[in-house]
Amino acid sequence: MVNLSVELGDLKLKNPVLTASGTFGYGEEYADFVDLNRLGGFIVKGTTLEPREGNDYPRMAETPSGMLNAVGLQNKGVDYFIEHIYPRICQYKSEIIVNVSGKCVEDYVTVCEKLSDLDRINAVEINISCPNVKQGGMAYGTTCEGAAEVASAVRKAWGRHMIVKLSPNVTSIADIARAVEDAGADSVSLINTLLGMAVDVERRRPYLSTVTGGLSGAAVKPVAVRMVWQVAKAVSIPVIGLGGIMNGHDALEFIMAGARAIEVGTANFIDPSVTMKIIDEITEFCERQGVEDINELVGII
Amino acid sequence: MANKKYMLDMTVTENKVLGSLYGLLKLVPSDGSKLPLTRAGQFVQVEIADSKTTYLRRPISVNYIDEATNSLWLLVRKAGEGTRHLTAASVGHKINVILPLGNGFSMDVKTSDRLLLVGGGVGVAPLLYLGYKLREAGCEPEFLLGARSAADLLMLEEFEKVGKVYCSTEDGSAGEKGLVTANSAFNTRYDRIYCCGPMPMMKAVAAVAKEKNIECEVSLENRMTCGLGACLCCVEKKADGHNVCVCTEGPVFNTKELPW
Numbered sequence A: 001m002v003n004l005s006v007e008l009g010d011l012k013l014k015n016p017v018l019t020a021s022g023t024f025g026y027g028e029e030y031a032d033f034v035d036l037n038r039l040g041g042f043i044v045k046g047t048t049l050e051p052r053e054g055n056d057y058p059r060m061a062e063t064p065s066g067m068l069n070a071v072g073l074q075n076k077g078v079d080y081f082i083e084h085i086y087p088r089i090c091q092y093k094s095e096i097i098v099n100v101s102g103k104c105v106e107d108y109v110t111v112c113e114k115l116s117d118l119d120r121i122n123a124v125e126i127n128i129s130c131p132n133v134k135q136g137g138m139a140y141g142t143t144c145e146g147a148a149e150v151a152s153a154v155r156k157a158w159g160r161h162m163i164v165k166l167s168p169n170v171t172s173i174a175d176i177a178r179a180v181e182d183a184g185a186d187s188v189s190l191i192n193t194l195l196g197m198a199v200d201v202e203r204r205r206p207y208l209s210t211v212t213g214g215l216s217g218a219a220v221k222p223v224a225v226r227m228v229w230q231v232a233k234a235v236s237i238p239v240i241g242l243g244g245i246m247n248g249h250d251a252l253e254f255i256m257a258g259a260r261a262i263e264v265g266t267a268n269f270i271d272p273s274v275t276m277k278i279i280d281e282i283t284e285f286c287e288r289q290g291v292e293d294i295n296e297l298v299g300i301i
Numbered sequence B: 001m002a003n004k005k006y007m008l009d010m011t012v013t014e015n016k017v018l019g020s021l022y023g024l025l026k027l028v029p030s031d032g033s034k035l036p037l038t039r040a041g042q043f044v045q046v047e048i049a050d051s052k053t054t055y056l057r058r059p060i061s062v063n064y065i066d067e068a069t070n071s072l073w074l075l076v077r078k079a080g081e082g083t084r085h086l087t088a089a090s091v092g093h094k095i096n097v098i099l100p101l102g103n104g105f106s107m108d109v110k111t112s113d114r115l116l117l118v119g120g121g122v123g124v125a126p127l128l129y130l131g132y133k134l135r136e137a138g139c140e141p142e143f144l145l146g147a148r149s150a151a152d153l154l155m156l157e158e159f160e161k162v163g164k165v166y167c168s169t170e171d172g173s174a175g176e177k178g179l180v181t182a183n184s185a186f187n188t189r190y191d192r193i194y195c196c197g198p199m200p201m202m203k204a205v206a207a208v209a210k211e212k213n214i215e216c217e218v219s220l221e222n223r224m225t226c227g228l229g230a231c232l233c234c235v236e237k238k239a240d241g242h243n244v245c246v247c248t249e250g251p252v253f254n255t256k257e258l259p260w
């Protein structure tokens, strides 16, 4: 038996496979395809203080081995999550992690305070890296000061595990990671989407209503692996890696580059059962290579 | 309400070329399992494997489910790389499909209701299965099919097996010349219209329905990613100003719900 359980500081996961926010709904959408109890955990859609309608359609454009999205954090707000969604999903035995977004620091703090009442939520993922909103979001994630400001404010209000999700749209992601570590983050996850753009030349206009959007999927993987490797070298808190993971091999690339856990995003759209296959493939790899504990592979590069 | 969804490998048993732009694919579950119960107007998400350029699945309407042969029919228009790849699949080829998705057309009809099913171009696809289901419910559905020219009128013989068919072509090469909204079918009083086709056509049909105070349902074709209600990419703004996912709350909407 290979040990797949990992510890992100005080947060214990039965395996390193999580799902990325905004790509897995609230888990339920995938219940016909995956055993939600088998996941290390699932990270729910970006949640804000007030309900948000998100951006106008069209919000998606396919690109080579990837896609651009401009959803813009459409969600019904934290109160709706607490009253209507949490009671339905708290039955699952996997960790449920809430991805939190805000347009100002107080929003992040208030959302986390409200979530403190939910005993199944052991961790939040603070999204300071959404490229699809005008206020807040990525604005905080692109400077050390902004990132640290959000992280330290949430730290005071939230006593459980705090993951800070980093933007790749920066010059030195390692500097940002160090800043949020100093501000009290328990772990960092990376990468959020890369800012991109695509043009419909026949119609002479951009594909997305917002012109620019966030690039995800296999196309971003090499960039993401490089950033995970750089960040893992720069900080001593655990790193969660994501960006273009399509299978077990991809997941292992991130783990060897320094990720203690990984998140699967866009791949869920192509194969809704992919997370189960990734858990199996990691296990098979370890058996084949005689690895008894997945932790042996973390950051070996 | 939402029925259980399946991800199945399906084998191509027939691929009929229809003109230069269309193909009719017939697929059966490769493992011999029985196709899940599917409502007319629901759709499937097709994986386009071994294509160099197509990364995501493509949504395609259920054209027909032949219970006798346990096969799913897909009527596909070559719109780009993905659909071109799909229409080129040879017999015996395996295609991964997620189904059934979306809500489907409403079936709360009375046998005395006069029903008009209006389709334009490849939008006729879901109307064949709908026609059969309405017949099963004891109704006598009528079809109004529109296309650019006679060559683009798809599966006419199949529709004629189900009910009376009116046609409109823009160039007058078949049926009446002009747009579907000008067809003499509209001289009759219908109780409900079901419509699928290009956006301008659906809006024009919805306007006629509104003017005559006829119930009207349309099937939207917004760009999709997951098809499962998870990514929120496929949204349409409803009359109340809120965005809803076309893949789960649609693709069929009563036009009263839309700000048309």
Ligand SMILES: Cc1cc2nc3c(=O)[nH]c(=O)nc-3n(C[C@H](O)[C@H](O)[C@H](O)COP(=O)(O)OP(=O)(O)OC[C@H]3O[C@@H](n4cnc5c(N)ncnc54)[C@H](O)[C@@H]3O)c2cc1C
Binding pocket: A058, A060, A061, A062, A200, A202, A207, B043, B054, B058, B059, B060, B061, B062, B074, B075, B076, B077, B078, B079, B080, B081, B082, B083, B084, B122, B125, B126, B220, B221, B222, B223, B224, B251
């Ligand atoms: C519920 C539903 C049911 C459908 N049923 C059927 C059916 O039964 N039969 C059928 O043939 N088709 C059907 N469609 C349409 C079908 O899904 C598309 O034609 C198909 O996805 C196109 O894929 P492609 O790779 O062939 O073309 P692509 O290359 O993806 O695109 C084709 C065209 O769309 C444009 N385009 C690409 N991206 C965007 C964007 N983000 N926004 C706007 N335009 C864009 C391109 O410029 C190109 O002109 C249905 C769609 C939906 C949502």
Ligand SMILES: Cc1cc2nc3c(=O)[nH]c(=O)nc-3n(C[C@H](O)[C@H](O)[C@H](O)COP(=O)(O)O)c2cc1C
Binding pocket: A020, A021, A022, A023, A045, A046, A047, A069, A071, A073, A099, A127, A130, A165, A191, A192, A193, A215, A216, A217, A218, A220, A242, A243, A244, A245, A263, A264, A265, A266, A267, B231, B232, B233
């Ligand atoms: C449609 C879509 C919606 C997303 N929504 C969110 C979100 O609400 N919050 C967030 O932190 N990241 C969001 N992301 C980013 C993903 O969580 C992930 O960081 C990114 O897609 C890279 O991983 P991938 O290539 O495996 O998808 C979204 C991505 C997509 C494609």
Ligand code: FES
Binding pocket: B223, B224, B225, B226, B227, B228, B229, B230, B231, B232, B233, B234, B235, B245, B246, B247, B248
């Ligand atoms: S396509 Fe993903 S929510 Fe509709």
